Amino acid sequence: MKEILKKVRKYEIKIRKFLNSRNQGDYKSIFKGTGLDFDDLRPYQYGDDFRTINWNITAKEHVLYTNTYKEEKEQSVFFLLDISKSQNIGHKKTKISVIKEIASVLTLSALNQKSQVGLICFSDIKELFIDSKKGDAHGYKLIRELYKHKNKSEKTNIAGMIDFFMNVNKKKSLVILLSDFIDSNYHSKLRSLSKLHDVICIHIYDKIEINIPKLGIIELKNEENNYSKWINTSSQKFRESVIKTYTTEPDRLKKKLLKYGITYLNIDSEKNYIKDLIKLFKSRKK
Numbered sequence: 001m002k003e004i005l006k007k008v009r010k011y012e013i014k015i016r017k018f019l020n021s022r023n024q025g026d027y028k029s030i031f032k033g034t035g036l037d038f039d040d041l042r043p044y045q046y047g048d049d050f051r052t053i054n055w056n057i058t059a060k061e062h063v064l065y066t067n068t069y070k071e072e073k074e075q076s077v078f079f080l081l082d083i084s085k086s087q088n089i090g091h092k093k094t095k096i097s098v099i100k101e102i103a104s105v106l107t108l109s110a111l112n113q114k115s116q117v118g119l120i121c122f123s124d125i126k127e128l129f130i131d132s133k134k135g136d137a138h139g140y141k142l143i144r145e146l147y148k149h150k151n152k153s154e155k156t157n158i159a160g161m162i163d164f165f166m167n168v169n170k171k172k173s174l175v176i177l178l179s180d181f182i183d184s185n186y187h188s189k190l191r192s193l194s195k196l197h198d199v200i201c202i203h204i205y206d207k208i209e210i211n212i213p214k215l216g217i218i219e220l221k222n223e224e225n226n227y228s229k230w231i232n233t234s235s236q237k238f239r240e241s242v243i244k245t246y247t248t249e250p251d252r253l254k255k256k257l258l259k260y261g262i263t264y265l266n267i268d269s270e271k272n273y274i275k276d277l278i279k280l281f282k283s284r285k286k
Contacts, residue, residue: 076116
């Protein structure tokens with residue numbers, strides 16, 4: 001555990017240095033609050049947004065009054081981690097190890113910005129739930145619990161996880177979902193989630209899912225749903241269909257999520273993901 005914490009601290013510091021560098025001063029942290037809290041009332045001034053007019057006070061005083069607001073600096077950040085069995089695949093590193101590392105690095109980054117941080121790990125059930133709180137002690141406890149957890153199920157249900165999250169969390173939050181998105185019937189739930197929260201989807205994939213060895217006719221079994229099928233791994237048609245699916249699906253998913261106003265990031269589990277995370281900060285430039 002000490003080595004894991006040492007590694008994620010090192011990566012978090014790299015991101016922080018990037019954010020604090022002179023050349024990147026115009027990039028906002030993804031963890032800073034973007035909401036507005038009511039602050040005070042004052043008479044309307046030319047150029048004020050009509051949407052801020054307080055019509056109740058205006059009716060009483062017979063003078064236009066407008067609400068003033070202050071930025072809500074404190075933000076609640078929730079990590080939703082898909083820890084189903086399909087995440088155990090990987091050539092150099094498994095997808096689940098990358099998911100846990102990224103969540104840990106971003107947890108430290110969020111805490112550094114004084115955000116509240118929470119965690120939900122899921123398969124087709126809620127595997128682990130830690131409500132959002134502030135403070136380093138809470139953050140390190142969250143990371144330790146994440147690495148200690150042993151799955152109760154191997155299946156996936158992204159839609160069910162979104163329902164659970166929306167039931168337990170009513171406050172507008174930054175939601176970071178990490179998954180390989182090997183599931184179905186969850187897009188409408190993501191759209192509903194994006195209407196109430198700021199959502200980032202981080203899509204983790206591994207090239208071993210494309211580079212299937214030529215083993216002839218074998219039985220392929222989906223461990224999550226026990227579905228099995230006999231296929232010819234040496235067939236050119238089969239190999240081309242696999243490559244097409246895994247190369248076009250990320251683009252299809254990205255286009256759909258962008259329509260919902262969701263930030264999308266695609267990460268290869270074999271590569272150093274720090275550059276990709278920095279790209280995430282850049283993509284959310286004000």
